[in-house]
Every structure is written in structure tokens, then in C-alpha cells.
Amino acid sequence: MKPTSGFQQHVDPDLIARLQHGDLAAFEAVYRQFERAAWTLALRLTGRADVAHEVLQEALLKAFERAGQYRGDAPFAMWLRKLVVNEALMQLRHERLHMIEVFADDHADDGAPVPWVLVDAAVLDHALNRLPDTARAVLWLYHVEGCTHVEIAEQFGRSVSFSKSQLARATRRLRQLLQHSGEDMPCMIDSTTP
């Protein structure tokens, strides 16, 4: 299945050209097209609304001021997404939001598999927010944004095996968190079960 990130959108080349000439109205059109995608990505990567707000502001400001540097060798939306990801990772490093995390339960039992598609969205959202920042960011970039391990490794300035291990750990941790939430809030899980 192809990723369905909010950044999988075509941008009108005329709009890009106007933006590159500093047209604020064109930029607002681009902003409106991607505001939800950019905000969701910033929120998922940082896990905090206040930090996500900064990410959105700084990344989009850079998009406006650096639009002239966009050469068209990749889709405009991907260029924009990269600005958001870079800004989010920079903010995470700046805020030191647990960039170096230790999974205390690395060797814990994986437990039973989780029927992911049956999990209540609110429960999954809650569990996602309880993941360490790096793990959550890698998980989101890989599964939702469709980034490869090579791309994720580049974004983080780390190795491919770092990306793979973070993804495996994040998945394991998420599974554990969901199993615990199922025990704590059986109604929320049951509500999605046919």
C-alpha cells in the first residue's frame, strides 16, 4: 500500500512560480493546502503542541524565504516536508526532548500481536504520544510519510541500522502500550470490535 501522507499532493507550478517571486497570496494558498499535513507531521514528530507551533512557524517561514532555492528536482510537497522534518528534529535537539532514549524494556517479551486495524484511534493516539520522541518520529516517518531507512538515517544524521532498530523498538513498545491500555480501558478497545 502506498503511503497516504498529507504531503502527497500536487502543487500548481504557477503557484510555485508566484511564490518564488515573493507573492504572499500565493504563499497563503500553499499554506492552506499543506497546513494540516505540516501541523500533523510537526505534532507527531515533536509530541508537543507548543513545539509543533514553533516548527510550523519556522519551517513555513523558511519555505517562503527560500522558495527561490527550490529547483524542481523533487515534488514541491516533498521539499516542503523536508523543511518541516528538519525543523522538527532541530527543535527536538534544541529542546533536548529525550533525543537519546533508552528503552528499559528492550528485552521484554513481545507479547501477543495487536490487531492494529481494530485499535481505537484515540487509544493509538495516546499510546503514540507515550513513545520516546525519536522512536515516535522514526515510526511516523517510516509508516506514514513513507520514508526509507536510508532517508530517515540521513535526517537524523545516524546509520541505517539506527533507523531499523528504532523502528523495531518503537513497534514493540507501541504493542506493549496498547496491550496495557486494553487492560486499563477495555471499553475503548471493545468499542471497535465487531
Place this chain on the structure above:
Amino acid sequence: MHDRLDHSMNEDAALAAALRALPAATPPADAWARLAARIVHRRRIRTGLRIALPAALAAGTVLAFAWPRGPGHQPSPPGHPVAQSAPAKAPAAGGLASLQAHSRQLQAWVHALDRDGPPLNGDALAQAVALQDRIGLIDLKISANRDPGTAASLWQQRNALLERLGLLHLQPDSVAEQHAAILQINTMVL
């Protein structure tokens, strides 16, 4: 082993589907307004600097050659036909009307300084543009506001910013400082 790999791939696909099915979030309503205000603000500073820096440099160069020099000569300060001090502060308990009247006085004072005073140097100009932007934002808030308590606070903020803007014009800087700096550069070159 093959079953295990299949199971893992299926689970990955299911997890990806579940994550992608999470609803997209909506940014705060004021996010665009904030962003647009920052863009306009930065654009004004750049435009101001593009105009002011060459003009200030040109003025400084002229002064470097034209400024009267000589032993014992004390150049008299250029006469400014503008007030050198801010209008007296509005009385604290004067109410909204007196705050507004004081604001008009301050505005006229700043306008006179801007019109008749020496040109601001780049740094002061950037500060002046930033202050003008903040005053503009407060004006927007004033026009949208319906609460008298908030109105008084907004007018006070406006007046404080106008005072800062006026004082910026009265700093012993701009041309005189540039004159000194250019004299120093000329001495080094010679």
C-alpha cells in the same frame, strides 16, 4: 521462518494502515496570521535597510568631507526644529479619552521627529520598523476590541511603544556616529 516473516510484514502493513488512518490535526487558528505578520515585518525591515543603508553611508561620506574640523573648533549641533523631549505622560486615572489624547500627542511628536530629525542608522531603523509593526498590530487589536478594560491596556501599550519610537530618534547616533566611524575608517586608510 517463512510464516514468521509473512506475519511480520502483515503486522507492519496493519500498523502503517492504523497510523495513516489517524485523523489529521488542525493547526491553531492564528497560525497563518502570525506567519504572515512575521513575513511582512521581515520584508519591511529588509526594504528599510536596502533604502536606508546606502543613504546613511552616502550621508556619512558627505559629512566626512564637509564636517568643519580644526583645532579648538567645536561644531555646533545641528538645530532640530523638533521637540527634544516626549510630551508629558498622560495622567494615570485619566481614562480612555486621556490615553487616546496622549496617544495623538505622541504620534504627532514621533511624526515631527521622523520628518525633521536626523536619519536613523541601520540598527535604529530596524528597531523603528519593529516598533511600528507592533504599533500596527495593536491598532488592529484596538479596532477589533469591544471591551473597555482591554481598550485601556491596549492604548497604554500603544503609548509606551510610541514613546520608545520617539526616544529612538533622540539617541545621539545616526549621522553623528556614522561621521565618527567614517572619519576613523578614513584615518586608517590614509
